[in-house]
Amino acid sequence: MSLADYPFSREAAARVKEAGYSLEGILAEPNREPRLSRLVRRRAKERVLGAVRGEIPEERTHPLAELLSYPLARVMVSCLDDDLLARRYALAEAKLASRKMAREDLPGLILLARDLEVDPRTDQEGLRVPFSDYLKAAARMKSPGWKLVNRSLEAGWVAVTGSELARLLEERARDRVARGLPLKVSPDVCEKLRPDLAEVVEELRERRAEERVDLGEVTEGAFPPCIRGFLAAVANGANLAHTARFALTTFLLAVGMNVDEVVGVFGRSPDFDEEKTRYQVEHIAGKGGTAYKPPSCATMATYGNCPGMDGLCRWVSHPLSYYEKKVKRDRGG
Numbered sequence: 001m002s003l004a005d006y007p008f009s010r011e012a013a014a015r016v017k018e019a020g021y022s023l024e025g026i027l028a029e030p031n032r033e034p035r036l037s038r039l040v041r042r043r044a045k046e047r048v049l050g051a052v053r054g055e056i057p058e059e060r061t062h063p064l065a066e067l068l069s070y071p072l073a074r075v076m077v078s079c080l081d082d083d084l085l086a087r088r089y090a091l092a093e094a095k096l097a098s099r100k101m102a103r104e105d106l107p108g109l110i111l112l113a114r115d116l117e118v119d120p121r122t123d124q125e126g127l128r129v130p131f132s133d134y135l136k137a138a139a140r141m142k143s144p145g146w147k148l149v150n151r152s153l154e155a156g157w158v159a160v161t162g163s164e165l166a167r168l169l170e171e172r173a174r175d176r177v178a179r180g181l182p183l184k185v186s187p188d189v190c191e192k193l194r195p196d197l198a199e200v201v202e203e204l205r206e207r208r209a210e211e212r213v214d215l216g217e218v219t220e221g222a223f224p225p226c227i228r229g230f231l232a233a234v235a236n237g238a239n240l241a242h243t244a245r246f247a248l249t250t251f252l253l254a255v256g257m258n259v260d261e262v263v264g265v266f267g268r269s270p271d272f273d274e275e276k277t278r279y280q281v282e283h284i285a286g287k288g289g290t291a292y293k294p295p296s297c298a299t300m301a302t303y304g305n306c307p308g309m310d311g312l313c314r315w316v317s318h319p320l321s322y323y324e325k326k327v328k329r330d331r332g333g
Helices: 010-019 023-027 034-053 063-080 083-101 106-115 131-138 162-178 187-192 194-208 225-235 242-254 259-268 274-285 297-302 319-330
Strands: 121-123 126-130 157-159
Touching (some): 010 063, 023 063, 034 194, 106 162, 187 194, 225 242, 242 259
Antiparallel strands (some): 121 126, 126 157
């Protein structure tokens, strides 16, 4: 296992400390290794921009720059002090680690697991993790297959496969990255990073400036998997989480449904209160002066509301973009 692959690990942090580099040294001009400093700043910005865009690209050219760029990226995120960015960044780092974990052998995964405070055991019974570690890591998992009642549990140990262990470690990595954000960063440091931060701020602005899509008649068959899942849950009498309810409401309004129609969608929810629901939908629709836009795919994933991608999801970054492309495709456009 390469430490540079998992810069959030404790071993990686120790390696950075041993290397003797400081934040001030990386940002100072000139410094003892100007080329390394440029690489670190470039990669740190790439990490944060990748988080905004939904995916941090992999870097294989300079292991030390990879290690040093992680704490600098956390500083950049902290300078901007944006809750959504912080959540998106933690998710993106975890997803990057997940792609690398897919290439690890089982001993490597177990080594990483122990760094992330998961203590797996492998013996003649197979691979297992303590149920307390399992519960912490699987807390955000929405699929029924992850519920403890649906798992093999014996003497306090939960049976998992190697790929399931990697998925659990992805969640633990996400928690590790998010821990402590935002950091306390001096204004002087943020000022030195201002050119890089300006690019991130602009990217954030563009990503948030989602426009309403006007496609005429609503085509339910073109809804993305997340919206179809929300609708199915509501139809089955389930209560949606607040973030999922907001996403569903804003999406339905954006594709042309009126307030009455959206209120009717929630009619089978066990906690349905028509007066309260109407007030909330009207508020989201803009009755108070501000019409809210549906969250992007990255935001949906950040809140655990993405059920998994289908083929078209991979080509879009927003549920409305999915809808627009699907409608045009189905209409032969």
